[in-house]
Amino acid sequence: MTDDQDIHPESGFCVSDNSLNELSDCILSDESDEFFLEIKKDLNQIERLVSDAVNNLVINFKFISQLTKSHHEMVMAIETLAVPNQNEPILELLRRQMLIADKIEHELEGAITSLQFGDLVTQLLAHTSNQLDMFVRVLQRIDSHGKNSPAEEKSVMDVTQKISEAMRTAQSRTKRKTVVQQAMHNGEIELF
Amino acid sequence: MAKTILAVDDSVSIRQMVAFTLKSAGYEVIEAVDGQDALDKARQRTFNLVLTDINMPRMDGLKLLESLRKISQYQAVPILMLTTESTDEMKAKGRSAGATGWLVKPFNPGSLVEVIKKVIK
Numbered sequence: 618m619t620d621d622q623d624i625h626p627e628s629g630f631c632v633s634d635n636s637l638n639e640l641s642d643c644i645l646s647d648e649s650d651e652f653f654l655e656i657k658k659d660l661n662q663i664e665r666l667v668s669d670a671v672n673n674l675v676i677n678f679k680f681i682s683q684l685t686k687s688h689h690e691m692v693m694a695i696e697t698l699a700v701p702n703q704n705e706p707i708l709e710l711l712r713r714q715m716l717i718a719d720k721i722e723h724e725l726e727g728a729i730t731s732l733q734f735g736d737l738v739t740q741l742l743a744h745t746s747n748q749l750d751m752f753v754r755v756l757q758r759i760d761s762h763g764k765n766s767p768a769e770e771k772s773v774m775d776v777t778q779k780i781s782e783a784m785r786t787a788q789s790r791t792k793r794k795t796v797v798q799q800a801m802h803n804g805e806i807e808l809f
Numbered sequence: 810m811a812k813t814i815l816a817v818d819d820s821v822s823i824r825q826m827v828a829f830t831l832k833s834a835g836y837e838v839i840e841a842v843d844g845q846d847a848l849d850k851a852r853q854r855t856f857n858l859v860l861t862d863i864n865m866p867r868m869d870g871l872k873l874l875e876s877l878r879k880i881s882q883y884q885a886v887p888i889l890m891l892t893t894e895s896t897d898e899m900k901a902k903g904r905s906a907g908a909t910g911w912l913v914k915p916f917n918p919g920s921l922v923e924v925i926k927k928v929i930k
Contacts, residue, residue: 668822671822672821672822675822675825675826678829679825679829682829726917726918726919729826729829729830729916729917729918730915730916730917730918731915732822732826733822733823733826733914733915733916734915735820735822736818736820736822736823736893736914736915737893737914737915739820740864740893
């Protein structure tokens with residue numbers, strides 16, 4: 618792994634700047650380097666945030682599950698103590714407690730399915746990242762193939778100029794990035 | 810004695826969810842982070858069932874499946890694929906490589922346990 622790569626340990630999702638550096642000989646290089654690098658960084662940031670959130674949710678899930686198990690055992694123990702005395706009000710309360718415990722268990726089962734969204738998102742991000750790499754390579758190919766004659770070169774220049782303009786427009790409209798968080802830590806609080 | 814399952818996935822969260830589900834159902838679960846890790850662990854002991862993802866670094870799930878079926882102890886062991894892949898083409902590849910079943914993510918814990926109970930020996 619090189620220094621300019623960032624591989625997430627869980628997914629192997631990799632953001633490499635190498636494919637972007639290869640653009641340096643392109644007509645588009647100034648705009649595209651920055652543009653594609655920014656998109657890759659964003660994808661990487663999304664992946665980190667999602668993985669971080671899922672890992673935290675899994676920890677929460679395990680803790681709640683453990684508490685539910687303890688609660689279940691406690692209800693059973695109280696029931697054992699209450700049965701010999703046939704204390705109906707207590708037994709009724711315990712039955713209700715068991716119903717609640719069953720419902721929590723059912724909800725936790727649902728959470729197991731929902732918590733798998735992180736894996737799906739990570740795979741989709743890796744796919745998008747690969748598509749972006751492919752797009753960069755296509756641009757490189759267009760650039761290198763169009764230098765056989767002055768006419769071809771002019772034609773390619775026209776196309777690349779339009780692409781550069783489109784990139785500049787896109788960048789100017791999306792200048793302000795509203796999410797800078799890299800992990801799911803608590804947000805800062807500032808009092809004025 | 811509890812039946813032992815080898816759970817293979819490069820996603821930590823998926824491994825944890827699988828392990829939680831199967832341990833709650835009374836199975837012993839050993840985790841592997843990719844196909845190569847799984848193959849190394851499978852050579853050390855024979856598991857009662859293998860549950861594996863497909864898209865993983867180093868060695869993918871289909872290659873793991875093919876490699877396991879070449880080991881005599883694993884010719885009759887159920888191997889289930891748990892993956893996001895759901896195309897007929899991929900399923901056909903899995904079937905011809907010797908997969909026992911195909912589960913598409915996200916899995917439902919009840920259904921997973923039910924399928925495993927059906928195929929495990």
